[in-house]
Amino acid sequence: MSCAVVWLRHDLRVADNPLFGALDGASSLACVYVLDARELRDWAPQQVARRCGPARLRFLWQSLMALRGELLKRGSDLLVRIGDPAEVVAELTQRLAAERVLVRDEPGVEERAQLDRLTQRLDDRCRLQRLESGMLFERTQLPFAEDGLPATFSAFRRRMERDWQVLTPRPAPLTLPLWPDGAPRGLPPLDQVCGVAAGWPAASQALEGGEAPAYQRLSHYLWDSNAIASYKETRNGLLGADFSTRFSPWLAHGCLSARQIHAEVRAWEVEHGANESSYWVIFELLWRDYFHWAAWQDGPALFGAASLPVPDTEVLAWCEGNTGVPFVDAAMHELASSGWLSNRARQNVASFLVKDLGADWRLGAAWFERCLIDYDAASNWGNWRYVAGLGRDPRQGRYFNVLKQARYYDPQGHYVAHWLPSLASLPPGPARHQPWQAAPERFAAPRVEPPAWYEWRIPALSGAEPVEPDE
Numbered sequence: 001m002s003c004a005v006v007w008l009r010h011d012l013r014v015a016d017n018p019l020f021g022a023l024d025g026a027s028s029l030a031c032v033y034v035l036d037a038r039e040l041r042d043w044a045p046q047q048v049a050r051r052c053g054p055a056r057l058r059f060l061w062q063s064l065m066a067l068r069g070e071l072l073k074r075g076s077d078l079l080v081r082i083g084d085p086a087e088v089v090a091e092l093t094q095r096l097a098a099e100r101v102l103v104r105d106e107p108g109v110e111e112r113a114q115l116d117r118l119t120q121r122l123d124d125r126c127r128l129q130r131l132e133s134g135m136l137f138e139r140t141q142l143p144f145a146e147d148g149l150p151a152t153f154s155a156f157r158r159r160m161e162r163d164w165q166v167l168t169p170r171p172a173p174l175t176l177p178l179w180p181d182g183a184p185r186g187l188p189p190l191d192q193v194c195g196v197a198a199g200w201p202a203a204s205q206a207l208e209g210g211e212a213p214a215y216q217r218l219s220h221y222l223w224d225s226n227a228i229a230s231y232k233e234t235r236n237g238l239l240g241a242d243f244s245t246r247f248s249p250w251l252a253h254g255c256l257s258a259r260q261i262h263a264e265v266r267a268w269e270v271e272h273g274a275n276e277s278s279y280w281v282i283f284e285l286l287w288r289d290y291f292h293w294a295a296w297q298d299g300p301a302l303f304g305a306a307s308l309p310v311p312d313t314e315v316l317a318w319c320e321g322n323t324g325v326p327f328v329d330a331a332m333h334e335l336a337s338s339g340w341l342s343n344r345a346r347q348n349v350a351s352f353l354v355k356d357l358g359a360d361w362r363l364g365a366a367w368f369e370r371c372l373i374d375y376d377a378a379s380n381w382g383n384w385r386y387v388a389g390l391g392r393d394p395r396q397g398r399y400f401n402v403l404k405q406a407r408y409y410d411p412q413g414h415y416v417a418h419w420l421p422s423l424a425s426l427p428p429g430p431a432r433h434q435p436w437q438a439a440p441e442r443f444a445a446p447r448v449e450p451p452a453w454y455e456w457r458i459p460a461l462s463g464a465e466p467v468e469p470d471e
C-alpha cells in the first residue's frame with residue numbers, strides 16, 4: 001500500500017494538472033489545501049486590511065467547493081484546513097504514513113519557504129515531488145538559464161517566439177486512488193471562516209470560482225460572443241463584461257491553465273483564422289509567464305524592503321477612492337466593490353499613487369493584494385514594480401497623465417459616472433473628469449493637481465443646472 005498526498009495551492013483544477021498525472025503506484029490519495037492563517041490577519045496598522053479580502057476569499061471558497069465536487073466524482077475528496085501550511089501537510093503526511101507529497105512549485109517567497117520547511121519535517125521514507133503547472137512554458141523549455149532571464153519583456157517575447165512550442169494540456173483523470181482510511185476530509189463553511197466573505201454582495205458574484213465557470217467563460221469569450229476577434233481593439237475598455245477576457249481570476253487560483261487557453265485560442269484560429277487579436281491574447285499570457293520567471297529570479301526583492309510603512313492620509317484616501325480625481329476614485333470604488341479592475345485602470349491608479357501622490361508603491365501593491373480576486377504574487381508585485389520604474393526594464397520616466405488618459409479612454413465620462421453617480425449630474429464629456437473646474441461650487445479640488453494636467457484645464461460651467469443622468 002502506498003499513500004500519496006497531493007497538496008494543492010494555486011492549482012485548483014483536475015484537468016491539465018500534472019499532480020494528478022504523476023500518481024502511478026499510489027494505492028490511496030489524500031488531497032489537501034491549506035489556507036495560510038496569515039492571509040486572514042490584519043495587514044498593517046491603521047489600514048484595517050487583511051491580506052486576503054472578502055471578494056478573493058469568496059472566490060477561493062467557490063473554487064475549493066467546485067474542486068471538491070470534481071474530486072468526489074473521481075472517487076477522491078478534499079481536505080481544507082486553515083493554519084500553517086507546512087505544519088498541516090507535515091502532520092497529515094505523518095498520520096497517513098504517506099510516501100509522497102506532490103505539490104506545484106511556485107515562485108512566491110512564502111510558497112518557497114513552505115516547501116523548505118516541509119522538506120525538513122518529512123521523514124526519510126517520504127519524498128517531496130515538486131511539479132510545474134499553470135504557465136505557457138516549463139522551465140526546461142526556456143532557452144536561457146533561470147538567472148539569465150532577458151531584462152525586458154520584449155527581448156523575452158522575441159526569444160520565446162523564435163521557437164514557439166506550447167505543450168498540449170492534459171485531460172482530467174477519469175478516476176483517482178481511494179481516499180485513505182480514516183483520513184479527515186471536507187472544508188469549513190465560509191461563514192465560519194469569514195462572515196463578510198460569505199455574505200459578500202458584490203458585482204463580483206458574476207465571477208464565480210471553479211473549473212466549470214472557468215470553461216464557461218473561455219467558451220463564452222471565444223465561441224459564443226466571438227469577443228476574441230476584436231480583443232486588440234477593445235482591451236483598453238473600462239465598462240462592460242467582454243472588452244477583455246477576464247480569465248485572470250481563474251488563472252490566479254489555477255482553475256484554468258494558460259495552456260488550456262492557448263489550446264482553445266489555437267482551435268478558434270483554425271476555425272476563424274488567426275488575427276492580431278487572437279495573437280494579442282497569447283501575447284498577454286506571455287507577460288504572465290514573464291513575471292512568473294522574473295519572480296523566481298528576484299526572490300524577496302520582488303516585494304521590496306521587509307516592513308511596510310504605515311499608510312498616511314493620502315494613501316488611505318486613495319484606497320477609499322476619495323482623492324477627488326474621478327478617474328482614480330471610480331476605479332478604486334470598482335476595485336473595492338467588485339474585486340476586479342481593467343488593466344487600463346490598474347495602470348492609472350498605480351501611476352497616480354506612486355508618481356502623483358509620491359507614495360510607497362508597496363502600499364499600493366498590498367492594497368491590490370487584499371482587494372483583487374485575481375491576486376497573483378508575481379503579476380501583482382511585478383506590475384507594481386514596473387509602474388514604479390523599478391525591477392524589470394527600469395524606467396523612471398514611465399508616467400501616466402491620468403487626466404489625459406481619462407479624457408482619451410473615457411471621453412464621455414460614462415465610466416466615472418457609473419461608479420461615482422454624483423458625476424452623472426454633469427454633462428457627458430470632460431466636465432466629469434474635472435468636476436472641480438466644471439462645477440467648483442459642488443465638487444472639491446483634488447488632493448493633487450500635477451503640472452502635467454494644466455494644459456487640460458476646462459472652463460467652468462458657470463451657473464449651469466445639473467443635467468439628467470445618462471444611464
Ligand SMILES: Cc1cc2nc3c(=O)[nH]c(=O)nc-3n(C[C@H](O)[C@H](O)[C@H](O)COP(=O)(O)OP(=O)(O)OC[C@H]3O[C@@H](n4cnc5c(N)ncnc54)[C@H](O)[C@@H]3O)c2cc1C
Nearest residue numbers: 244245246247248284285288343346374375376379380383
Ligand atoms: C498595478 C498592476 C497590478 C496587477 N496585478 C495583477 C494580479 O495580481 N494578477 C493578475 O493576474 N494580473 C495583474 N495585473 C495584470 C493585468 O492588469 C490583469 O492580468 C488583467 O487586467 C486581467 O484582466 P483580463 O483577464 O481581462 O486580462 P486580458 O487583457 O484579457 O489578458 C489575458 C490574460 O493575460 C494576462 N495578463 C494580461 N496583462 C498582464 C500583465 N500586465 N501582467 C501579467 N499578466 C497579464 C492575465 O493572465 C490575463 O488574464 C496587474 C497589472 C497592474 C498594472
